[in-house]
Amino acid sequence: MRNFEIPGRSAVYADNGICATSHPLAAKVALDILQQGGNAADAAIAGAVLLGICEPQMTGLAGDCFVLVKPAGQDQVLALNGSGRAPAALNAQTLRDQGLTSIPLRGIESVTMPGAVDAFCRLSADHGRLDMAQTLAPAIHYAETGVPVAPRVARDWAEDAPALQGRARDLYLVNEKPLTIGQRFRAPGQAEVLRAIAAKGRDGFYKGPVADDLIHSLRTLGGLHTQDDLDATKADWNAPIQGVYKGANLWEHAPNGQGATAILLLNILSHFDLSALDPFGPERAHIEAEATKLAYDARNRLLADPDHTTRLAHMLAPETAAKLAALIDPNRAMPDVTPLTEAIHKDTVYITVVDRDRMAVSLIYSVFWGFGAGLASEKYGLLFQNRGAGFSLTPGHPNELAGGKRPMHTIIPAMLDEGAGVNMPFGVMGGGYQPCGHARFVSNLRDYGMDLQSAIDAPRSFATPEGLKLESGYSDATKQALADRGHQVIPPEDPLGGAQAIRIRADGVLEGASDPRKDGIALGY
Incomplete structure (x- = not known):
């Protein structure tokens, strides 16, 4: 139980349904949808789409998403890949011939096709109860009337504003x-787009006036994108991947997401008795940092489009983790992992919903960097994602840019099975930090027995090529001890990530938690 004499927040407990996400309006809308007869899939879509209005620097309709679903009455996890592909006419050699060694971060070359809307329509059709008109009605309302900018959103908006170009x-x-x-931020153009989707489903976005605006704008900006590329944009269901840590099963989205990195990281950490260490002391932070470097090195070399990821089994094999764990010196830091040539960043939104029938949805949705490519469509003002900056231009790399290919993605939803069935959808926003965030959250629960909210609130660290980032919750003594081990200890530019989680407790009560690093909240009824 938390100390009620110091600032903090309690977890939320409810019987009928809970939503946890990074903005209060989105959480409230999700709850409204549940109370109107919708299920967790309907509520997650409604909340996620509204997040594109509440946090437009983070996400939007021209972005991508990944979803994990536990259907009501079942104990299985389904994965929906809502990520778009590079335009068919774009290839790495063309960019290399221009002298480029990486994809221009805010250039038209970084814009991949928008996959999220197709995924929302697919999720609604396959698992929702309500029609899209009812599900999208709240977002249409707020797009027209506007949303007051929240504090964390304002901070990010100011930081990301220089990326905005043209329209x-x-x-x-x-x-x-x-x-x-x-x-107040208003987006009347997006309200029109949402009306088209509400009326015509997928075709309201990928065909007709909205599609014309997307393709005309992209071509005018110098892109190679075509209507055929839009037509080929389809979300697909696939099997998630699974790992085990201290008796809990962790479900992650398969590549092209980076969920395998979280599983490998926990596999490495399982070779150490973290529970015997101070959760906020130097020993745990050091071991976690070293394991992170090794797991991320594997990610950088192996993960890509599902059709090009050929060594996933090797990455997840226990033998691989054992060999990597043996490389960790408990008293000395190894060199930092070589940075990716492709871009890794922090901007995304996450929403999780559990309904009265115990359907659980874990959904993450993004335009990649702040305001994506910084480019918008002329008529409707849809921000183009720059997810293509996640491709590599290294010849022969599994993640090498090619037409019609999906880039390696940083965004990863997750679910946990604590021993009695799948009972916890969760996610940790924060770009490259996400696998480390997943591992730390699971370790906080399993190694230290923290309650849900405390596991999210706890200070975080992250080993990066720039140095070992430590949040302010760590003591000066811990920082010095890590420096003595050879780490370059630095403060993070921003809080590390933002987490949301819901637990279906053994007694049937729902417990929701939300990260104070964001503006969000958990709400139940």
Whole structure:
């Protein structure tokens, strides 16, 4: 139980349904949908789409998503890949011939096809109860009337505003300045797009006036994107991947997401008795940092489009983790992992919902970097994602850019089975940090017996090529002990990630937790 004499928040407990996400309006809308007869799939879609209005720097309709679903009355996990592909006419050699060694972060070459809307329509058709018109009605309302900018959103908006170019500056700045706390953001063009989807489903976005706006705008900006590329954008169901840590089963999305990295990281950590260590002391932070370097090195070399990831079994094999764990010196830091040539960043949103029938949805949705490519469609103002910056231009690399290929993705939803069935959807936003965030959250629960909210609140560390980032919750003594081991200890530029989780307890009660690092909340009824 937390100390009620210091600032903090309690977990939320409810019987009928809970949503946990990074903005209160989205959580409230998800709950409204549940109370109107919708299920967790309907509520997750409604909340996620609204997050594109509440947090437009993080996500939007021209972005991508990944979803894990536990259907009601079943103890299995389904994975939906809603990530888009590179335009068919784009290839790595063309960019190498231009002298490039990486994809331009904010260039038109970084824009991949938008996969999220097709995934939302597929999730609704296959597992929802309500039609898309009812599900999208709240987002249409808020897109028209506007949403007051929340504090964390305002901070990110100011940081990301310089990336905005052309038409996007007209739509996402006011008098050439980022919106500030309490200012109202409206997106009437997106309301029109949502009406088209509500009326025609997938075809309301991938065909007709919205599609014309997308392709015309992309071509005008110098892109090679075509209507055929839009037509080929389809979400697909596949099997998730699974790992085990201290008696709990962890379900992650298969590549092209980086969920395998979280499983490998926990497999490495399982060779150490973390429970005997101070959870906020130098020994745990050091071992976790070293395991992170090894797991991320494997990610950088192996993960890509599902059709090009050929060594996934090797990455997840116990023998691989054992060999990597043996490389860790408990007293000395190894060199930092070589940075990716492809871009890794932090901007995304996450939502999880569990309903009265105990359907659970874990959904993550993003335009990659802040405001994506910084480019928007002319008529409707849809921000183009720059997820293609996640490709490599290294010849022969599994993640090498090619037409029609999906890039390696940082966004990963998760679910946990604590021994009596799948009972916990969760996610940790934060780009490259996400696998480390998943591993730390699971370890907080399994090694230290933290309750759900405490496991999210606890200070975080992250080994990066720039140094070992430690949040302010660590003591000066811990920071010095890590420096003595050879780590370059640095503060993070921003709080590390933002987590949400829901637990279906053994007594049937729902427990929801939300990260104070974001503006969000868990709400139940």
